[in-house]
Amino acid sequence: MDQLRALDTADIVVVGGGIVGLCTAFELSKRGYDVIIAEQRFFAFGASGRNSGALWLQTRRSGTELQLARSGLERYAEYERELGPTFEFRRHGGLFFYETEEQKTVLKEYVEDRAAAGLDISLLGAREARKHSPVLPESAMGAVHCADDAQIDAQAFARGLGAACLRRGVRVYENTAVLGTLRRGDSVIGVRTVRGDIHAGGVVWASGAWSVNLRSEGIDLPIETSRVGQLVTQPIAYTPGPILRGPRGVAWCGALTDLTGYDPRFFAAPQPPGADSDFGYDDTLVQNTEGALVVGNSIDGTGSLNPHISMSATHALINTTLDRGTRRGELGVTGLWAGLVGRTRDHLPIVDRVEGIYVNTGHSYGVASGPACGEILAQLIVDEPSPLRAALAVDRPGLQVATSGAPSW
Secondary structure, three states: OHHHHEEEEEEEEEEOOOHHHHHHHHHHHHOOOOEEEEOOOOOOOOHHHOOOOEEOOOOOOOOHHHHHHHHHHHHHHHHHHHHOOOOOOEOOOEEEEEOOHHHHHHHHHHHHHHHHOOOOEEEEEHHHHHHHOOOOOOOOOEEEEEOOOEEOOHHHHHHHHHHHHHHOOOEEEOOOOEEEEEEEOOEEEEEEEOOEEEEEEEEEEOOHHHHHHHHHHOOOOOOEEEEEEEEEEOOOOOOOOOEEEEEEEEOOOHHHHOOOOOOHHHHOOOOOOOOOOOOEEEEEEEEOOOOOEEEEEEEEOOOOOOOOOOHHHHHHHHHHHHHOOHHHOOOOEEEEEEEEEEEOOOOOOEEEEEOOEEEEEOOOOHHHHHHHHHHHHHHHHHOOOOOOOHHHOOOOHHHOOOOOOOOOO
16 A cells, blocks of 8 residues: 555655755765655745845854854855855855944954954944945944855755755655655654655655644654744845844844843844734845845744734834935835744754654754754764764753743744
């Protein structure tokens, strides 16, 4: 009966065709595995393709967070050598601008801390900062510049790596939603999809926020879903420059929020009318090579798998932009994106084997951590040494500590 329903058979089936799943599949194929990717829509349909492609190193906490981001940057350089200049890998640094003297005081401590972590970082005045970026908001009084930050075109990267996977013999089933795992006793022998069963010696679950669907099989991974929204404008003149981050919401800037001098009142997020109590904001402004501005990131919809950006989030994105100067007011809005993210309490992904399934999920900043974790999971499967593996295990101490009543951004 199983053979009658079979769609395909491979050594490994990877569930999810985003950056994390593609990197995992590519690394496994390089190690000689016969690999299948099952994707419910198409490459980078979800959060992997709905982002600015920003690779922030300066905001990552010292330790595993920063190591993953650094490793991801190194892997992108290797992918560029393997794939060619197909995904706009830009290493122009990043600017974290400030708008008040109170913010500047905290960012001075931030620069000292980041320099101690080995980053190429400095505090600039407004005139120096504007030399780096012509799209710096009028409200900026100065900025922290980190030469190590970078940017990619995430959609182009997914397409390029997907094509490379196909050239290596990886078989891809798009528009193929996975319904659950196939089991024989205590062993996982593949997955059941809407098109038939895929039999495999190993299953990798790399479906981001959709990994919560494993709960129906009794696998309750410690991740929480949220919706990350962004606004895209019509193109303006493009000048190569750094990615930008502002102070109006620092939800995912652990290196800043961990400082002794950090005061959340100085970095308060916008609170639009009608927003839920858990509304968050991670203040970014990035220009892509087409010249469009990508404004973000609103964070809401905690616990939901609703991918549609909310009215409240849209209000926050627009008003934050307009409040910084009138010259953006005439720009047309060409897109409103929302991507679902599954995050963990300690903001580190989970890369481990759980109940017979290999999982690679919980990426709060998957554009940066995806390439590194694809390699780490491949190393886990083939039993190669990996110094970061223990820090990403599902039973690590950081996932066992109960959170406080505050949002766990």
